Amino acid sequence: MNSKLMQSGEKYYQLIPAKVFYRLDSIEDSLKPEIKGFCPDNLKEVLSIISCHVQKSDGTATLKMEYIKKLVPQGDKYLKGLIDLKIVIRSGNAIKGQTSYKYSFTPEYLSKYISIPLKNAKLMRRIQLAQESFRKEASKSVRNHSEQTKYLRQLTIDEDYRLFLESNYSIKTEQYNDIEASAKRIINRDIFYSVDKTSGRFHSNITNMAKGLRPFLRVKGEPLVNIDIKNSQPYLSTLILTSPSKVSFLTENPAFAMLLQSLKVSLSQDVKNYISLVISGRLYECLMQEFAREGLELTRDETKRQVLRVLFARNRLPKDEANRKARQIFTNRFPTVHRIFSKVRGRESGDKFHNFKRFAILLQRIESYLMLDVILKRIYKELSGVIAITIHDSVMTGILTNNVEAVRKIMTEELTFFVGFQPKIKIEENIEEKEENKKIKGKGEGEEINTNQYDATTFVSFN
Numbered sequence: 001m002n003s004k005l006m007q008s009g010e011k012y013y014q015l016i017p018a019k020v021f022y023r024l025d026s027i028e029d030s031l032k033p034e035i036k037g038f039c040p041d042n043l044k045e046v047l048s049i050i051s052c053h054v055q056k057s058d059g060t061a062t063l064k065m066e067y068i069k070k071l072v073p074q075g076d077k078y079l080k081g082l083i084d085l086k087i088v089i090r091s092g093n094a095i096k097g098q099t100s101y102k103y104s105f106t107p108e109y110l111s112k113y114i115s116i117p118l119k120n121a122k123l124m125r126r127i128q129l130a131q132e133s134f135r136k137e138a139s140k141s142v143r144n145h146s147e148q149t150k151y152l153r154q155l156t157i158d159e160d161y162r163l164f165l166e167s168n169y170s171i172k173t174e175q176y177n178d179i180e181a182s183a184k185r186i187i188n189r190d191i192f193y194s195v196d197k198t199s200g201r202f203h204s205n206i207t208n209m210a211k212g213l214r215p216f217l218r219v220k221g222e223p224l225v226n227i228d229i230k231n232s233q234p235y236l237s238t239l240i241l242t243s244p245s246k247v248s249f250l251t252e253n254p255a256f257a258m259l260l261q262s263l264k265v266s267l268s269q270d271v272k273n274y275i276s277l278v279i280s281g282r283l284y285e286c287l288m289q290e291f292a293r294e295g296l297e298l299t300r301d302e303t304k305r306q307v308l309r310v311l312f313a314r315n316r317l318p319k320d321e322a323n324r325k326a327r328q329i330f331t332n333r334f335p336t337v338h339r340i341f342s343k344v345r346g347r348e349s350g351d352k353f354h355n356f357k358r359f360a361i362l363l364q365r366i367e368s369y370l371m372l373d374v375i376l377k378r379i380y381k382e383l384s385g386v387i388a389i390t391i392h393d394s395v396m397t398g399i400l401t402n403n404v405e406a407v408r409k410i411m412t413e414e415l416t417f418f419v420g421f422q423p424k425i426k427i428e429e430n431i432e433e434k435e436e437n438k439k440i441k442g443k444g445e446g447e448e449i450n451t452n453q454y455d456a457t458t459f460v461s462f463n
Helices: 024-034 040-053 065-071 075-084 121-153 161-169 173-187 211-216 232-242 244-250 254-262 269-279 283-293 300-312 321-333 335-345 358-382 404-419 431-437
Strands: 013-017 088-091 102-105 113-117 155-157 193-195 202-204 217-219 222-229 394-398 425-427
Touching: 013 040, 013 173, 024 040, 024 075, 040 065, 040 075, 040 102, 040 121, 040 173, 065 075, 065 121, 075 088, 113 173, 121 155, 121 193, 121 202, 121 358, 155 173, 161 173, 161 211, 173 211, 202 358, 211 217, 211 222, 222 232, 222 404, 232 244, 232 269, 232 300, 232 335, 232 358, 232 404, 244 254, 244 358, 254 335, 269 283, 269 335, 283 300, 283 321, 300 321, 300 358, 321 335, 335 358, 358 394, 358 404, 394 404, 404 425
Parallel strands: none
Antiparallel strands: 013 113, 088 102, 155 217, 193 202, 217 222, 222 394, 222 425
16 A cells, blocks of 8 residues: 555544544634635644644644645645634744744643544545655655665554553543554554654654554564663763764764864773763663762653753753752763763854754764664665664564564674674563553653654753
């Protein structure tokens, strides 16, 4: 079906917030006089597009108007009508070729999604043709990753995900909607992929997907398992402390490349301690204890978030008291590390390749280079026919074909050769149970921090 039009009997679903769904009749009555040739299915599809694209990070969907109009006839008019009725909010700015408006449902209409089948064959055909054209356009940015995109186009999801969803998230609207949207995009064959021009990261349906949904993914009917680099960003940061010139080719800015080539590093005791903790996978546990001794009681996930903020935020002291305290503790514990990383982060001004964001971008470029250009290519070359799909710092592969250990071996060998230290590689177990065991108590209970959802500049915006 991936290269063909939707066949008879195949299903397509629309997701509508419940509070909107139960008022559809009055909404339709309001919009019919405003839109010539009004079609209820078109209205619901515009609502569904927003539902399926809402991001956990800010609760909005960034959408180009051309995208909406290609999927839905007169999609712009339906969207304008929803905004005028105060069902949808438009925010942000639209600059052609740079940024697009963001859309979200107003607080009055925020609610769990209801899934309804679309039976309009004409609209389904239009959607399928549009999705094919989007993938064709996206293929230009992923020309060197045809093997990965081949497996993504064969991606399906086991229907048992519904039982997991209802059992674990029935009263957690945000998480419920996020998982339902991810699942329905795959069921609807809305398979997307692209390579980020800034970080070089490969993005697809599974890169921002909730971990609890991964056990239900299938490629050619085969379940998948995730093989992950533990503490990947701190692990890759050790290169800056040992061989910064080695990664200078991965930055676009000549001045930054020169800095990396000329950066003098000294293996002082605190540098050795930092590296030892990182490669043993104990950095977050150590700092969690340090934080606790100074009165900063945090869970491991909260500690991880604070450490990433310390590593990637601008050099000036943050306004947030907890992060200011975390940074001071980190600086006292690892003064040389802090000094070197501060130099690499650079100044406040300039674009993202000149200012403090460049450190986060550099580490993600190192990660992308190793995962996409080194590890994945070797997997495809040596393990012919093996399923391998990246989630930034991890690889998902098939369980039944028995190549899990072979994939882990390749990852370990290539990372050790390039970084100079053997990484900690973990194979994810029963993720549904793990999620339940890793709930964060108090505010945001039940939400797991997933650093893969953040791009190269997320951790620089907390100050």
